[in-house]
Amino acid sequence: MTDTRAQLLGLLLDKGQKALALPVGSLWQDIVDRGPAGEDRLARTLAGQFLAGEETTAAVCDALASRLSHARARDCLALQAEEEHRHAELYRRYLAKSGGKSTVGGLGKDPASEAGPSLLSPARDAILAWQGPPEAVLLAVQVIIEGEALAFQETARRFTHCRRFAVLSHTIARDEARHVAFGRVYLPVALQALTRRERVEIHSWLRGLWFACMERLPQVAPLPWASGPLARHWARAWARRRWSHWDAQLALLGISPSATQPMGADPDLAP
Numbered sequence: 001m002t003d004t005r006a007q008l009l010g011l012l013l014d015k016g017q018k019a020l021a022l023p024v025g026s027l028w029q030d031i032v033d034r035g036p037a038g039e040d041r042l043a044r045t046l047a048g049q050f051l052a053g054e055e056t057t058a059a060v061c062d063a064l065a066s067r068l069s070h071a072r073a074r075d076c077l078a079l080q081a082e083e084e085h086r087h088a089e090l091y092r093r094y095l096a097k098s099g100g101k102s103t104v105g106g107l108g109k110d111p112a113s114e115a116g117p118s119l120l121s122p123a124r125d126a127i128l129a130w131q132g133p134p135e136a137v138l139l140a141v142q143v144i145i146e147g148e149a150l151a152f153q154e155t156a157r158r159f160t161h162c163r164r165f166a167v168l169s170h171t172i173a174r175d176e177a178r179h180v181a182f183g184r185v186y187l188p189v190a191l192q193a194l195t196r197r198e199r200v201e202i203h204s205w206l207r208g209l210w211f212a213c214m215e216r217l218p219q220v221a222p223l224p225w226a227s228g229p230l231a232r233h234w235a236r237a238w239a240r241r242r243w244s245h246w247d248a249q250l251a252l253l254g255i256s257p258s259a260t261q262p263m264g265a266d267p268d269l270a271p
């Protein structure tokens with residue numbers, strides 16, 4: 001890893017440690033003070049999905065942190081795991097205080113949770129069972145899941161009316177942007193060590209994860225018309241469109257069906 005990248009990871013780590021220094025109770029109180037709760041079923045449903053996403057990323061970061069060979073990257077991931085647990089706690093508090101229960105099945109930490117479909121459930125077990133290079137999991141989490149979640153946080157704020165949900169979402173998005181930045185700093189160099197075969201396998205694995213999750217979209221979409229063949233057609237078209245976006249991002253990192261090396265990469269590292 002170059003000095004510049006090590007320095008950038010150090011900066012991200014520093015920012016994250018400062019953000020974590022504030023106790024979760026104070027953070028929640030700040031959200032409550034700045035955002036009065038409003039009766040909004042859509043916000044509660046989305047908060048339930050985001051809670052399931054936080055629990056998934058927390059479990060994955062916990063499991064993966066020790067597998068990274070670079071010490072500073074390991075520290076970044078361990079810190080991220082703490083932040084994901086904290087995000088989950090904030091969503092639990094939001095759901096508890098907004099008169100609703102989580103509408104998705106969590107990991108069993110919240111006795112108020114009601115079992116239900118979670119968009120990420122198919123990915124969670126597959127990610128935790130992955131035995132290949134840990135960079136594949138970082139691609140799934142830091143690039144695709146968190147990148148998609150960050151974009152969706154913005155959409156969620158536009159379509160919901162609960163001020164508290166908006167403040168909560170903004171607060172969490174600040175940390176998520178740092179997690180996405182970690183992937184952008186760490187992965188381009190780390191991925192250069194992978195073989196061509198590993199790149200092809202990782203591309204296929206990520207594609208499978210994406211479409212397995214997106215098959216559930218009609219079940220979890222909080223929209224009255226989101227059921228039946230029309231919804232399935234819409235969900236599949238959306239999933240294909242978004243996959244094109246992520247496919248292009250992965251190709252820039254040398255992860256593609258042909259595993260072509262990205263510009264400027266060392267060809268000796270990809271036999």
Ligand SMILES: [Fe+2]
Nearest residue numbers: 054083084087
């Ligand atoms: Fe998070």
Ligand SMILES: [Fe+2]
Nearest residue numbers: 057146176179
């Ligand atoms: Fe995150």
